[in-house]
Amino acid sequence: MTTIKLRNLRKEFDDVVAVNGIDLTIEDGEFLVIVGPSGCGKSTTLRLLAGLEQATDGRIGMNGRDVTDTEPKNRNVAMVFQNYALYPHMTGRRNITFGMKSTGSFTDEDIDRRVEEVAETLDITDLLDRKPQAMSGGERQRIALGRAIVRDPDAFLMDEPLSNLDAKLRIQMRAELTRLHAELQTTTIYVTHDQTEAMTLGERVVVMNDGQIMQVDSPQVLYDFPENRFVAEFIGDPAMNMIDVTVEHWTAVHDAFELPLPSDGGEDGITETSPAARQSKEQQAAILGIRPEDFYLAREYPDLGDETFTATVDVTEPLGDSLLIHCSVGDAAFKIQAEPRTSLQTGDEITVTYDPERLHLFDPE
Numbered sequence: 001m002t003t004i005k006l007r008n009l010r011k012e013f014d015d016v017v018a019v020n021g022i023d024l025t026i027e028d029g030e031f032l033v034i035v036g037p038s039g040c041g042k043s044t045t046l047r048l049l050a051g052l053e054q055a056t057d058g059r060i061g062m063n064g065r066d067v068t069d070t071e072p073k074n075r076n077v078a079m080v081f082q083n084y085a086l087y088p089h090m091t092g093r094r095n096i097t098f099g100m101k102s103t104g105s106f107t108d109e110d111i112d113r114r115v116e117e118v119a120e121t122l123d124i125t126d127l128l129d130r131k132p133q134a135m136s137g138g139e140r141q142r143i144a145l146g147r148a149i150v151r152d153p154d155a156f157l158m159d160e161p162l163s164n165l166d167a168k169l170r171i172q173m174r175a176e177l178t179r180l181h182a183e184l185q186t187t188t189i190y191v192t193h194d195q196t197e198a199m200t201l202g203e204r205v206v207v208m209n210d211g212q213i214m215q216v217d218s219p220q221v222l223y224d225f226p227e228n229r230f231v232a233e234f235i236g237d238p239a240m241n242m243i244d245v246t247v248e249h250w251t252a253v254h255d256a257f258e259l260p261l262p263s264d265g266g267e268d269g270i271t272e273t274s275p276a277a278r279q280s281k282e283q284q285a286a287i288l289g290i291r292p293e294d295f296y297l298a299r300e301y302p303d304l305g306d307e308t309f310t311a312t313v314d315v316t317e318p319l320g321d322s323l324l325i326h327c328s329v330g331d332a333a334f335k336i337q338a339e340p341r342t343s344l345q346t347g348d349e350i351t352v353t354y355d356p357e358r359l360h361l362f363d364p365e
């Protein structure tokens, strides 16, 4: 059982506030991903958990024990780093077992047995007698994972562990980490700046910005119901369209079009991020958010909606599995993700429709 609680956690470096009051509970056996842009405080949060940084304020609890001031070696967590952090002069086996004996928790037989088990789990038996320079990046990262697993820690703390691998290997290792987690069920906190990695790995995903948590939810809920503009734009590729509108009587009004908003809102409807704007009888400025795949070409989906407007094609980008249409209407520019092989050219006029249930409304900055 490993539950981790962060309460009002804060870390300042001179005049930089790296972590600005984080409250979070990580459940036993959970795979939790922390995602956000570079410099938002992800690594510092992880290093605070590992005890590699001292908190300026706030508390860290593990299994009901306050470990805020506990030495790293007494926290029983294992870290996996982006650069693997292997000893170059040691074999794979020595890298995995280094320091285990001195903990006093493992006999020689225990260590031998556990290395064999872990090597089998990670398919690294052939690497045990090699030194890191004779291994590929992916192989080194497997050894680093082996070193974390062999100790049977209460939690894994992973800091961008796949960032140095090429794209193909990264996808393969993602699947491997998911399989490993299903097998070991060890509480894992995984930091990445890559939203695709976060969405594919995380059971729950924490989106951070500027040292603060912007939203914590399952990947699908983050995607479907972003609570604020930051999450809406950070999660999803291509990014959500954001269009300046004024809202009046449940209608988003732009110079060139008017989009009626669903009047009932609520759980399955429009994101309740700006209820004041939505319900206002007065005109109120707002940002209308809609994902590129929630706009449709009316000619491809004649039955979809009554609400249509006309836009002009600026550029088209074939993505293989879809066509990304950059278009504009008045001074609003946005993207539509259409069926692949749709034949369109710059300057073409298109009739656009949309699913009103998939509109989002955000307060302007």
Ligand code: ADP
Residues within 6 Å of the ligand: 013, 016, 017, 018, 036, 037, 038, 039, 040, 041, 042, 043, 044, 045
């Ligand atoms: P992320 O992992 O999201 O990229 P970090 O946690 O590494 O972000 O950094 C958060 C902020 O804290 C950044 O502004 C970074 O420059 C600053 N920071 C991190 N570590 C230190 C340090 N040891 N000394 C001074 N500033 C630091």
